[in-house]
Amino acid sequence: MIQKKLFHEIRKTVKKIPRGKVTTYGAIAEFVGTRDARLVGYALWGNQDKKIPCHRVVKKQGFLAEKYSLEGWQGQKSRLLKDGVIFVGEKQVDLKKHFWQPR
DNA sequence: AAAGTGACGCATT
DNA sequence: TAATGCGCCACTT
Numbered sequence: 001m002i003q004k005k006l007f008h009e010i011r012k013t014v015k016k017i018p019r020g021k022v023t024t025y026g027a028i029a030e031f032v033g034t035r036d037a038r039l040v041g042y043a044l045w046g047n048q049d050k051k052i053p054c055h056r057v058v059k060k061q062g063f064l065a066e067k068y069s070l071e072g073w074q075g076q077k078s079r080l081l082k083d084g085v086i087f088v089g090e091k092q093v094d095l096k097k098h099f100w101q102p103r
Numbered sequence: 104a105a106a107g108t109g110a111c112g113c114a115t116t
Numbered sequence: 117t118a119a120t121g122c123g124c125c126a127c128t129t
Contacts, residue, residue: 004125004126004127006125006126007125007126024111024112025110025111025112026111026112026113029111029112034123034124034125035112035113035122035123035124036111036112036123036124036125037110037111037112037113037123038109038110038111038112038123038124038125039109039111039123039124039125039126040110040111041109041110041111042108042109042110042111042125042126042127043110043125043126044110045109045110054110057110058110059110059111059112060111060112060113064110065110065111066110067109067110068110105129106128106129107127107128107129108126108127108128108129109125109126109127109128111123112122112123113121113122113123114120114121114122114123115119115120115121115122116118116119116120116121
């Protein structure tokens with residue numbers, strides 16, 4: 001159901017996030033050509049495409065999306081830990097070690 | 104067809 | 117320091 005360019009770019013970009021890395025909504029938004037970070041989250045929301053590792057997308061300070069669908073930040077955290085991502089606190093990842101620049 | 108809604112981020116008040 | 121506004125896209129009602 002992907003046809004709109006921005007959504008396509010967003011999802012395609014998220015799919016490319018390597019295991020053990022995370023990126024931010026803002027970074028992706030900027031990468032696809034918009035300042036609207038909400039668009040990034042919205043592109044993933046309701047789709048939950050298994051090909052898309054949405055759990056590797058966090059807020060700019062490394063915090064997980066509080067409105068993450070279904071499992072919430074806890075489920076997201078589990079998957080990140082499985083990826084080898086180091087956490088700082090309950091819902092914040094170590095961005096300086098795992099940040100991935102969209103490309 | 105128009106307005107409302109939605110996983111954020113940054114600037115301004 | 118906290119609160120609010122704008123940014124600006126696609127989708128739903």
